[in-house]
Amino acid sequence: MPRIAYFGPQGTFTEQAARAFDEHADLVPLSTIPEVVAALRAGAADFACVPIENSVEGSVSATMDTLAADDPVVAVGEHVLPIRFSLLTRPGTAAADITTVASHPHALAQVRDWLGKNLPGARQLASTSTAAAAVGVLDGEFDAAITAPVASAHYPLTVLASDLADEGDAVTRFLLLAPPGTVTEPTGSDRTSVIVVVSHRPGELAAMLTEFALRGLNLSRIESRPLRARFGEYRFYLDFDGHVSEARVGDALAALHRRSQDVRFLGSYPKADGSASVAVPGSQDTDYEASAAWLAALRRREQE
Numbered sequence: 001m002p003r004i005a006y007f008g009p010q011g012t013f014t015e016q017a018a019r020a021f022d023e024h025a026d027l028v029p030l031s032t033i034p035e036v037v038a039a040l041r042a043g044a045a046d047f048a049c050v051p052i053e054n055s056v057e058g059s060v061s062a063t064m065d066t067l068a069a070d071d072p073v074v075a076v077g078e079h080v081l082p083i084r085f086s087l088l089t090r091p092g093t094a095a096a097d098i099t100t101v102a103s104h105p106h107a108l109a110q111v112r113d114w115l116g117k118n119l120p121g122a123r124q125l126a127s128t129s130t131a132a133a134a135v136g137v138l139d140g141e142f143d144a145a146i147t148a149p150v151a152s153a154h155y156p157l158t159v160l161a162s163d164l165a166d167e168g169d170a171v172t173r174f175l176l177l178a179p180p181g182t183v184t185e186p187t188g189s190d191r192t193s194v195i196v197v198v199s200h201r202p203g204e205l206a207a208m209l210t211e212f213a214l215r216g217l218n219l220s221r222i223e224s225r226p227l228r229a230r231f232g233e234y235r236f237y238l239d240f241d242g243h244v245s246e247a248r249v250g251d252a253l254a255a256l257h258r259r260s261q262d263v264r265f266l267g268s269y270p271k272a273d274g275s276a277s278v279a280v281p282g283s284q285d286t287d288y289e290a291s292a293a294w295l296a297a298l299r300r301r302e303q304e
């Protein structure tokens with residue numbers, strides 16, 4: 001049975017995502033995202049499951065930074081989970097007794113309006129995850145926790161309110177990570193992720209994006225994070241349609257490698273929504289093969 005390390009403890013949304021990737025896997029909860037990815041890098045787990053972005057609060061910066069540091073790992077799958085929260089308290093606590101409410105900062109941000117209206121006097125405190133907040137309530141550290149609905153099955157707490165979400169259609173996207181070199185077969189509905197550091201010169205970012213545009217590659221996300229060691233410089237995270245085995249994707253990656261300071265390949269994996277990869281006319285593998293054959297013939301004639 002494969003071992004999947006995930007961002008725990010038990011009862012997080014990430015646990016649900018890990019189960020969705022493989023319901024029979026041996027799930028190993030760890031308390032922080034760096035610990036989860038470190039377990040994969042150390043060979044203590046076969047896979048790692050982490051949140052990467054939320055439709056309301058944006059990127060999960062701990063995941064972004066962990067993916068860029070240390071030995072590379074690759075994504076082999078993504079899962080998108082609808083997000084709705086429960087408010088958990090110790091049995092006997094009434095809403096009027098709540099002076100502190102804790103959760104993961106991404107979770108607090110997704111119920112900011114609800115908390116403002118329903119628990120205006122409660123202090124909002126950050127915990128390492130939604131389920132860690134539930135553990136904190138059990139331990140008497142906080143009065144209430146904003147958690148995933150499944151947390152109430154793991155901890156003997158009372159559900160004081162459920163189905164909470166300021167944005168009804170909120171979702172979080174999770175990645176299943178594997179050691180580098182793990183190969184996924186192309187499905188025709190794939191996404192590729194990379195981290196690119198471009199040179200700090202005028203036009204470099206536009207030039208990098210042009211490499212995608214020229215090959216008709218559909219970008220689905222671009223984010224930046226600071227380089228940390230150099231103020232004012234950034235690494236760019238790009239997600240785009242296609243699989244590394246496809247000619248247009250390989251060609252774009254090679255161009256990025258030629259022109260950037262650094263390119264980190266974060267994997268090609270099936271898209272969660274199953275939508276077909278966009279490929280503009282002239283960008284299919286057969287088009288690349290035909291143009292390479294034409295060029296080869298041209299060169300042969302020149303050498304005669």
Ligand SMILES: O=C(O)C(=O)C[C@]1(C(=O)O)C=C[C@@H](O)C=C1
Nearest residue numbers: 012013014051104106129130172
């Ligand atoms: O704390 C959890 O339950 C998590 O899985 C983390 C996380 C996140 O990082 O965004 C996942 C989904 C929700 O959006 C809130 C928190």
